[in-house]
Amino acid sequence: MTGQQVAFGRVLIGALAAGSLLAQFVLVPQVASDAAERYPEVAHLEIPYLTAVVAALGFFEVALLAAWRLLAVTNSAVAGKERLGLTGGSKRWIDVMTASLCSTALIFAGICVHAGSVENIGGPAMLFGLLASLSLTVAVVVLRSKVSAPQIPAP
DSSP states (O other), X not given: OOHHHHHHHHHHHHHHHHHHHHIIIIIHHHHHHHHHHHOGGXXXXXXXXXXXXXXXXXXXXXXXXXXXXHHHHHHHHHHTTOOOOOOHHHHHHHHHHHHHHHXXXXXXXXXXXXXXXXXXXXXXXXXXXXXXHHHHHHHHHHHHHHHHSOOOOOO
């Protein structure tokens, strides 16, 4: 990675973090409040779903922090012209990112299952949300195994 790519990654992570914080503390509570007013038959779900979504976004922010730290490791390797490889610290941050993204996906999957099966609201969107959440979990685990696999040097 070049220094320019690392800088672009940091800008992207910063933008995602700012958007996530904005969603977590402004957008999601407002949408939950509006939905509870508009649909009083499901107003009792406002607080539990709001809590779950805020927790899921918190896990996403932890994953962003792990990505930031991985970029820091990459940047120090680029600046020092060292061979870029997985160190103990970078492996730890990869594990943190994997756990955080899987937690986020499983929380959203739980919301979709509860809304679609228990409360009978949401219709097909809940099925698609469940499938997307489970797909993210599988993708994160597979990508983590690819990153952690020992690389065979080219002959």
